[in-house]
Amino acid sequence: MRTYLVTGGAGFIGSNYIHYMFHKYDNEIRIINVDALTYAGNLSNLRSLSHRENYLFLKADICDKKTIARIFEEHEIDRVVHFAAETHVDRSIDDPEIFVKTNVLGTAVLLNCAKAAWEFPDGSFQEGKKFLHVSTDEVYGSLEEEDGFFYETSPYAPHSPYSACKAASDMLVKSYIDTYQFPANITNCSNNYGPYQFPEKLIPLMIHNALHGKKLPVYGDGKNVRDWLYVEDHAKALDLVQEHGRIGESYNIGGHNERKNIEIVETIIDTLIEMLPEADPRKKLVSRELITYVKDRKGHDRRYAIAPDKIKKDVGWEPETTFEEGIKRTIAWYFENEEWLKEVTSGDYQQYYERMYKGK
Ligand code: NAD
Ligand code: TYD
Numbered sequence: 023m024r025t026y027l028v029t030g031g032a033g034f035i036g037s038n039y040i041h042y043m044f045h046k047y048d049n050e051i052r053i054i055n056v057d058a059l060t061y062a063g064n065l066s067n068l069r070s071l072s073h074r075e076n077y078l079f080l081k082a083d084i085c086d087k088k089t090i091a092r093i094f095e096e097h098e099i100d101r102v103v104h105f106a107a108e109t110h111v112d113r114s115i116d117d118p119e120i121f122v123k124t125n126v127l128g129t130a131v132l133l134n135c136a137k138a139a140w141e142f143p144d145g146s147f148q149e150g151k152k153f154l155h156v157s158t159d160e161v162y163g164s165l166e167e168e169d170g171f172f173y174e175t176s177p178y179a180p181h182s183p184y185s186a187c188k189a190a191s192d193m194l195v196k197s198y199i200d201t202y203q204f205p206a207n208i209t210n211c212s213n214n215y216g217p218y219q220f221p222e223k224l225i226p227l228m229i230h231n232a233l234h235g236k237k238l239p240v241y242g243d244g245k246n247v248r249d250w251l252y253v254e255d256h257a258k259a260l261d262l263v264q265e266h267g268r269i270g271e272s273y274n275i276g277g278h279n280e281r282k283n284i285e286i287v288e289t290i291i292d293t294l295i296e297m298l299p300e301a302d303p304r305k306k307l308v309s310r311e312l313i314t315y316v317k318d319r320k321g322h323d324r325r326y327a328i329a330p331d332k333i334k335k336d337v338g339w340e341p342e343t344t345f346e347e348g349i350k351r352t353i354a355w356y357f358e359n360e361e362w363l364k365e366v367t368s369g370d371y372q373q374y375y376e377r378m379y380k381g382k
Pocket of ligand 2: 110111112213222223224225227239240241246247248283319
């Protein structure tokens, strides 16, 4: 039975990936989820898996060399799927250091431990071992409206501390591929949305605020463009890349689904109004009047857009979920999981919100 070490599996994409993998492979695989459970990690995302004998959760920090090395010693790891990171651009602008630590040093520790566990004395690697580094399209910087798309050959030009640290971690993985022929792939994905996303990111923040009749803070002119992908499509792409991707290659993942932020916010409002039953008191709270233009994010990247040609050609992946369908599924999930939303927005979240949006 193949064993996966998933890092950051209690976060948004990691938990969706774990659900996807068990749904697809059931008892054919074993997953060990290593997560430090920062504010962004939530074990309730994975509650339904606690009965599984082929699932193990270990609370650990990926920067903790000793613990990570011990995990590789105690378990025969075949695949690493590395999600763990600090991921919010606004937080990185506010306090970059933890981004350097987790995203760069943490990746270095993981690479080193995997290499030590998988390498033969002659420098070759055990058959079938693979390391997948999950990264972002933000490493390529920003596009203008008239520019084309990001390709795997586009130069790295990160702007925010978050994307700079992700770029550094990608470069480290590349250096292991080039120097040691380390069996790794890198994926650079566009903005994800879907269930279990922490409400500091655009889509869940807008859903949460609208349902509470709170202002919807749109940065700048609201015309920045992101290329949105439903998270389950991302999970599928990651599995296909690990199964069929060419070792050492990078793959861009995205959906030709470019939208301006203001369009996203308006779609959320309209869809909420459409989906909420007449008798639901929240229906009266949701309206376009909640939209509030606020001070722009510093260094705000204008546009991201992915050309997913290579991943289609090499592994046959294409996005399957239309935005109209994905946003409905996402909103339905937040309706059904009000307790989850309450849980993650209690405590520190209130202070975070006050601090980040006070001056805007
Ligand atoms: P997230 O913030 O929801 O989750 C991150 C997880 O990592 C959390 O469970 C957290 O507890 C864990 N973590 C943080 N620091 C850790 C540490 N030091 N040791 C162990 N665990 C730690 O993030 P996400 O949105 O699920 O993103 C996952 C990965 O995908 C990240 O590497 C991110 O850069 C990449 N990515 C995200 C998007 C997106 O739209 N969200 C798009 C492209 C790429
Ligand atoms: P975000 O979800 O933080 O993802 P990223 O910055 O990694 O792309 O933001 C998506 C877009 O939405 C980005 O252009 C910033 C904008 N945004 C707002 O306008 N208001 C908000 O409150 C947030 C969180 C983001």
